[in-house]
Amino acid sequence: MADSEQSQKQLSEGDFMRLLMKHEPALRAFSRSLLPNWNLVDEVIQESSLTLWEKFSQLESESGFLPWAKVVVRFKCLSAIRDLGRDRHVFSEGVLELLADEAAEMDAEEHVAAMQALRVCLAKFSNPHQELLLAPYSGEGRVKDIAEQSGKSANALYKLLGRLREKLSGCVHESIAKGALGHGA
Amino acid sequence: MEPDQLIHRYLIGEASGDEIAALDELLAHDPALRRKLIFEAGTDAGLREIALERLSDEGGDTSPSNVIGFPQMGALLVMAAAVTFLGVALWTVFSKPQIVATLVSSEDASWESSLPTMPGSELTAGSLKLTSGMATIRFRSGAEVVLEAPANLVLETPMRGKLLSGAAVIDVPDEAIGFVMETPDGFAVDYGTRFAVSVDQEEENSAFEVLEGEIKVHHPSSGQEVHLSGRQSSTINGAGLMKIDGPLPEKIIAPSGDRMRISANPDAFSVVGNDETEYLHSDFLMAKRSRSGTVFDRRSLFSFDLSEQNLESYTAARLRLNLVPAGIGFAAHLPVSNRFLVYGKAGEPLRAEQLKPAWGTILKPEDCELLGAFEIPRSQKRGTFGIDTPEFVAFIKANAPNNVSLLLIRETAELERGGLVHTFANDSHPEASGPILELYQNPNSDHDPNK
Known part of the structure; x- marks a missing residue:
């Protein structure tokens, strides 16, 4: 106060x-x-x-x-x-x-809304997919480690990662748009 | 390649020079793609934030209070920001194990910790539980924390700690301005000062008091924050944040109107299998079970006088026994945990002074009712133990207003000859009190006897 x-x-x-x-x-x-x-x-x-x-x-x-x-x-x-x-x-x-x-x-509210949507959307992915989405920030070589563990090539895994990121951002977009509509109503 | 996929490859650091040149060309002419890149950069930043949170969670504390919910996210970002601002780049989290602090000194300290606890030890991120004494921990930023037992402190980064329980005084020199001390209820950002913090885990309440300088206290779940300086203080709990214009009021111990304590009659005694009284001492109530035979076994008998008491309104009862060291035998010859049994029988006072008690003539378990059991780790030489079972309560209530006699034996046998004799204080013990019967009117009172 x-x-x-x-x-x-x-x-x-x-x-x-x-x-x-x-x-x-x-x-x-x-x-x-x-x-x-x-x-x-x-x-x-x-x-x-x-x-x-x-x-x-x-x-x-x-x-x-x-x-x-x-x-x-x-x-x-x-x-x-x-x-x-x-x-x-x-x-x-x-x-x-x-x-x-x-x-x-981009203003502060837009940023906060996007971050909130991101958390909600990320939680919708399976655990292995969440792990892969976070792997590029979880230490050097993490994606390659996961590739080795899962027996896939690093290349295939990077392609999968690209698709997952695209899916994630689709979800974030959608929920921001819904939130904005909800706000206006 | 699809432009969308080029953006992802660029952001995860996998794009080649050619691919980046191609993306650059596309971006130059496509405003929608530029918006996409800006949006994806935001997502990238968010994912990294989440990855760092998860990494730091794995790093040490696994308590439930560390599970990050939405309202706390802001607080986390705030702390991450404080770390960055003061020159410790976030990515250093990756190059673990990172030295977070040094244990400067300890006074009579005993610990439960996976981290080293020798003075001078360098400490990585993790949890330190101080069970007795005091300790001084210097974070690498220069912030110094004097911890008072019992306390549980989580070292997170050189600029951030979390006090889960207990009390600490924190001294923050200029170079560590921005140091964050978090509690389960909120957190304080320090602006160069000395302040005290205490966390009452049971009451779910944290208190901050500025001793010198200023701090800002935040309550993340409500977004409230307050600036404290001079000798101002504040408390945080589920209800929110309260500012107090002065030091914290002294803690008031709640009156125990609903509790009654009855000391054991002064005739408590122990017996030994060979009836040689030199193996006994009037200061102690002893319990021991040998590997074979009963020559060196010890048992104890004590009684409570309930004749003057009206116990109608009491609904819970516990027996308190104070374990004290006497130095008889080796704990190493015992199993890790030792079980004790308490038996009861309604009856007259024991009159130990008139009758010379003997192993063969005193109460035997088979003549009594088993009322409860408790365990003592072999490593523990002090503490309060006892029982508060429904059987015990029923026994006490059923026998009032008569005397009751209780027989204490150790069920666990030693592994080798010469094992520890467990010794509990008798009435005449100079430090600790003899057996006590506690009765409660409110069954919800916290009365775990083994605390």
């Missing part, structure tokens, strides 16, 4: 922590749409957090946090890509600019 009064006053250090924590998943997703791998995303988010902290006094209202943070993160992403030099594993600058503009439009 004491905090709602505070939101109109000057933002404190505590507010910064809270806002950063609240919006970090959205910032992470935003960086992922621009950067080619997760290691780079982690680096950029860390650097951006420090920059945001230093410039926090410039922020005027809580609601401005996410758009402001995306500007900082976008800048850090593009500069990290420039540091990679002429790497064939990243998108061209023109495409990155388009992606950054379009991804910046």
Whole structure:
């Protein structure tokens, strides 16, 4: 209760922590749409957090946090890509600019809704399929380990993974659309 | 290849340079495909978050409170964020085992833990259960936790711990600002300070008190949060979060109006199979069963005077016996767990002083009613044990207002000669009290005698 009064006053250090924590998943997703791998995303988010902290006094209202943070993160992403030099594993600058503009439009509520839908949808998959969907983030070589255990080729498993991801995102899309309709009614 | 599948291959890091160039070309001219990529990047981020949660769950704590439900997801993300912000990249979770903390010192500490418990030990993620004494644990971030037994602390990351039960005082230097101490009911983010936290597992209540500096306490299931500074404090439970403008009130022990305690009559005694009194001591009630024969066996007999008591309204009863060490025999010569039986018989006081008790003349199990049994691990030398069976309650109620006599024997025999003699405090024991009969009016009272 004491905090709602505070939101109109000057933002404190505590507010910064809270806002950063609240919006970090959205910032992470935003960086992922621009950067080619997760290691780079982690680096950029860390650097951006420090920059945001230093410039926090410039922020005027809580609601401005996410758009402001995306500007900082976008800048850090593009500069990290420039540091990679002429790497064939990243998108061209023109495409990155388009992606950054379009991804910046996604707001905090949309992100939260997508994450909630994702959890519900993931739970609908069988345990082995959930394991495969999470394998790319569960340690290096995890997909290949599963391939060995199941006696399938890694290639076949990556194809299956692609199909499962497509099915998962279909489910997430559908449940967001339903949620939005439910909201409007 | 389908553009959708190209996006998935790109995001899981399997796309070749050619494939990425092809995707780039498609993205440049197709706004719908760009939306798809942005959407899939979000899904990728979410999947990774979930994978990390599951990994950290496997890493240590397996208690039910660690099962992550929807309302707690926010809290988890918050903690993940705090970790990242302070310079520990999330992906380090993968390169386990990661050193999370160091056990700095311990005072009279005893542990139940799969982690090392020698002072100076480096600790990976996992659970530490302190059963007695105190211990100081320094997280790698610099946050220092002084833990008071009995307590159960889960080390999660250098920036995050979870106190499942017990009390701790946490000192957070500047470099560890953002340290998160979670409890089953909520969590506190620290902004450079010293604060105390205590978790009452039975009451499902956590309390935070700032000693110096400031913290923010969050109640994830309601989304409430409160800023505490100076000597402010707050409590969190199912009902929500309450801020207190001052230190926590001292814990009040609930009055025990519905409980009555009756001490055993002062005539309690033990007997030994060979009737040589030098094997006995008036401070102790002894129990032992040999491998063969009864020459060194011990049994104990004690009685309660119920004549002055009106027991109508009491619905539960327990017998309390305080195990104390006397140092007779080796515990290693016993099975891991030892079973004791309590028999009862209505009757006169034992008058041990007049009649010299002898193995052959005292009550025998076959003359009595079996009222209950309890187990003591051979490793345990102290603690309160006893019975609270329905048979025991019925026996006490049926025999009031007369005296009742109880016979204690150890059913478990030693494996080798020279095994431990179990010794319970008798009335004259300088530290612990002799046998006690507790009676309760409310059957729901917590009265497990083996706690």
